[in-house]
Amino acid sequence: MAHVLVTGGAGYIGSHACKALKQAGFTPVVYDNLVTGWKDAVKFGPFEQGDLNDRVRLDQVFAKYQPTAVMHFAALSQVGEAMSQPGRYWANNVGGSLNLIEASVAAGVTDFVFSSTCATYGEHDNVVLDENTPQLPLNAYGASKRAVEDILTDFEAAHGLLSVVFRYFNVAGADPEAEVGEFHRPETHLVPLVLDAIDGKHDSLTIFGTDYDTPDGTCIRDYVHVCDLVDAHVLGLKWLQDGKGSRVFNLGTGTGFSVREVMDKAAVVTGKDVPCNTGARRAGDCTKLVSGSTRAASELGWEPRRSTLETMIHDAWKWHKTGHYEA
Numbered sequence: 001m002a003h004v005l006v007t008g009g010a011g012y013i014g015s016h017a018c019k020a021l022k023q024a025g026f027t028p029v030v031y032d033n034l035v036t037g038w039k040d041a042v043k044f045g046p047f048e049q050g051d052l053n054d055r056v057r058l059d060q061v062f063a064k065y066q067p068t069a070v071m072h073f074a075a076l077s078q079v080g081e082a083m084s085q086p087g088r089y090w091a092n093n094v095g096g097s098l099n100l101i102e103a104s105v106a107a108g109v110t111d112f113v114f115s116s117t118c119a120t121y122g123e124h125d126n127v128v129l130d131e132n133t134p135q136l137p138l139n140a141y142g143a144s145k146r147a148v149e150d151i152l153t154d155f156e157a158a159h160g161l162l163s164v165v166f167r168y169f170n171v172a173g174a175d176p177e178a179e180v181g182e183f184h185r186p187e188t189h190l191v192p193l194v195l196d197a198i199d200g201k202h203d204s205l206t207i208f209g210t211d212y213d214t215p216d217g218t219c220i221r222d223y224v225h226v227c228d229l230v231d232a233h234v235l236g237l238k239w240l241q242d243g244k245g246s247r248v249f250n251l252g253t254g255t256g257f258s259v260r261e262v263m264d265k266a267a268v269v270t271g272k273d274v275p276c277n278t279g280a281r282r283a284g285d286c287t288k289l290v291s292g293s294t295r296a297a298s299e300l301g302w303e304p305r306r307s308t309l310e311t312m313i314h315d316a317w318k319w320h321k322t323g324h325y326e327a
């Protein structure tokens with residue numbers, strides 16, 4: 001079976017991607033430094049511990065497995081942290097990615113699938129966010145991802161590296177079989193924090209800002225189920241293997257939910273109240289991020305199957321109750 005190098009394969013999205021790759025007939029080789037990932041999450045192929053900034057280690061792993069493609073998930077991804085520690089984002093997300101891209105080219109890999117983000121768009125009032133929307137990120141996380149997109153463009157021109165870039169909206173949910181799931185330490189994402197508040201793992205959820213220009217004053221995001229998201233990656237890989245060339249795709253459902261709507265749905269799904277309090281806006285947050293593109297559906301044939309808010313919270317709750325990783 002063809003090997004695919006999966007950076008960040010011990011993390012939330014990468015581990016789900018490994019399961020989807022294995023089901024699609026590939027062997028996912030996980031490359032992860034375990035700074036934010038978990039060895040326990042590596043269940044679907046070999047594991048190689050290493051850092052993106054370690055070129056010698058990367059070259060060893062490329063030589064050992066001779067992957068036909070790379071899926072690059074490994075990144076720091078917290079908006080709040082990116083505001084306070086931008087240097088880490090430039091060093092890891094940009095420096096590390098450049099190292100990986102150079103190693104990929106040196107190893108003769110031509111197919112590269114990259115995790116980018118809707119945070120590259122930034123704030124656009126009343127503008128439909130599609131792949132042609134100007135990228136004006138508000139934080140170092142979005143800026144670092146946009147920079148890697150630029151690197152990929154240059155490396156295609158110079159070296160023929162072909163890439164599918166996915167700009168994710170907000171990823172939520174978990175494997176419905178709860179083999180893998182979302183487990184960040186510390187946790188900063190809304191859905192797992194809502195579930196933590198519901199079952200008393202912390203006192204209450206702080207809503208970051210209630211004075212946004214939205215119907216209920218809280219931020220609006222477009223949530224997509226992690227399993228649907230990784231299905232798109234397998235389609236993206238096949239797109240490259242079919243010789244269709246480099247392409248950028250938004251991955252969102254086109255429907256936005258406010259922070260309060262997420263909390264209300266979680267209360268319905270779990271049958272429990274969400275203890276909450278209101279706090280200040282979080283620096284770097286956009287008011288509204290909702291995809292306005294159908295490109296992934298029309299060109300890749302992507303069909304989200306589990307991306308209703310109810311199903312995402314249901315699957316996340318199942319994982320929350322049964323699954324966790326040990327360091």
Ligand code: UDP
Nearest residue numbers: 079188189190193206207208219259282285
């Ligand atoms: N959020 C919140 N309280 C929290 C965590 C998140 O109100 O404890 C809000 C955050 O301000 C944003 C939305 O929930 O509007 C989604 O945040 P998350 O960190 O999950 O994803 P992001 O949009 O930053 O990628």
